[in-house]
Amino acid sequence: MLDAYPWQIASARRLVAFNQHLPHALLLHGRAGLGKHALALSFAKFLLCEHADKATDACGACASCHWFMQGSHPDMHILQPSILDESDDSEAKKSAWISVEQVRHAIDFVQLTSHRNGLRIVLIYPAEAMQAAAANALLKTLEEPPANSLILLVSDQAAKLIPTILSRCHLVGFDLPDEAVALDWLQAQGVSEAQLCLKLAAGSPLRALNLADADYQTRRRALLTDLLAGKKANALALAARYAKLSGAEFAQIILWLQQWAQDLLATKLAGRVYYQLDYAEQLHSLALRVKLKPLQLWQTRLQQAKAAVAHPLNVQMVLEDILLDYLNLFE
Ligand SMILES: [Zn+2]
Incomplete structure (x- = not known):
């Protein structure tokens, strides 16, 4: 064959x-x-x-x-x-x-x-x-x-x-392949968090293999940890940290934020996460504090930012807005 x-x-x-x-x-x-x-x-x-x-x-x-x-x-x-x-x-x-x-x-x-x-x-x-x-x-x-x-x-x-x-x-x-076939293959490639990576890759095994990269996971978790700090985090300081992003890095941050928003929504509506299996517990307690309507508005805001990713006028300003909106979800 x-x-x-x-x-x-x-x-x-x-x-x-x-x-x-x-x-x-x-x-x-x-x-x-x-x-x-x-x-x-x-x-x-x-x-x-x-x-x-x-x-x-x-x-x-x-x-x-x-x-x-x-x-x-x-x-x-x-x-x-x-x-x-x-x-x-x-x-x-x-x-x-x-x-x-x-x-x-x-x-x-x-x-x-x-x-x-x-x-x-x-x-x-x-x-x-x-x-x-x-x-x-x-x-x-x-x-x-x-x-x-x-x-x-x-x-x-x-x-x-x-x-x-x-x-x-x-x-x-x-x-998309059957999950079991994809997971077997990922494990055979030495991916330890195969299930998580496959979820983050929305089921595409080769993409999941790329996402198993340690540096990628470290950057993802750094952002999610900041998001978890919720109200206590300072959106402006956070945005400043991501100020010098290239277009591709900015697109990546927006994707992580979108997955975070979808998981908050899925937890709120269906009681389960789709992507961040490693943050399921934290997402459950966060979802209790967030209201549905503002969350949906924030998703729309992320969608708009994603559409503008090719020409981000001012990455820092866009991120400040998005992160401030995020913190307001928990008011
Ligand atoms: Zn031949």
């Missing part, structure tokens, strides 16, 4: 079965942190493998497999935002988007005859990094695909793709 995570066995079988009648365009879609990109690579390696009697996986030994493992297969083209391209160190040109120019380059590639008289593959990840112009440039190729070509798109946010792209791809959806 293809190299796959334990929760991808059915998806891997489904992909392998396409080998009989390969569509010209496949879109693997689902939440981030499920390993779709890794499975797409392993599928591409399988398709390009020269071993004639390959059954369910690449042989790992032929010239094609060797090229693939070295990242230099002449019939494989990877289309990704330059920000993800670690081999390119020209910082100045780094972008989070896939440009029209990159798409045109990929189209030229796929229209050439294959190096080995076989298949040519373009892997696009994340597909939502193509803005309208780039997506439109790809569209013509999806409409009139060259023979022996596969456009393999992978997306964490397929809803952001233009409908004409979606309608021309064969869709393969990825669901």
Whole structure:
């Protein structure tokens, strides 16, 4: 079977079965942190493998497999935002988007005859990094695909793709794995707080693995401890501590605050927490002191802050407001 995570066995079988009648365009879609990109690579390696009697996986030994493992297969083209391209160190040109120019380059590639008289593959990840112009440039190729070509798109946010792209791809959806399978895997990776990390990652196992990072947990707990101090904490001093945050760090703080708010609400309404299993007891006693309406208003406030994360005008001021509002919840 293809190299796959334990929760991808059915998806891997489904992909392998396409080998009989390969569509010209496949879109693997689902939440981030499920390993779709890794499975797409392993599928591409399988398709390009020269071993004639390959059954369910690449042989790992032929010239094609060797090229693939070295990242230099002449019939494989990877289309990704330059920000993800670690081999390119020209910082100045780094972008989070896939440009029209990159798409045109990929189209030229796929229209050439294959190096080995076989298949040519373009892997696009994340597909939502193509803005309208780039997506439109790809569209013509999806409409009139060259023979022996596969456009393999992978997306964490397929809803952001233009409908004409979606309608021309064969869709393969990825669901969240069963909790037990994800927990087994996380424990096998040495994650000690597997259940907590999986909750914080909203069920995505690869994301949960990242969140098991000790530094991440230390920063999360530092903020939550401050929040727990409730009324006694000084919102201004707290905001000042987080004043010099980058956009990404600010987004992280907002996410933690949102999870905190949702857990307060869930505790109040349903008597249980969703995310912070390690603070369940403290959240229960806090929830008794908070009123429903102001809590919902605070959630709306966090939602607005999240929307503005890309352009935080003044991180310190926004955080001061949010934290003051938070303290007022307990008046
Ligand atoms: Zn091979």
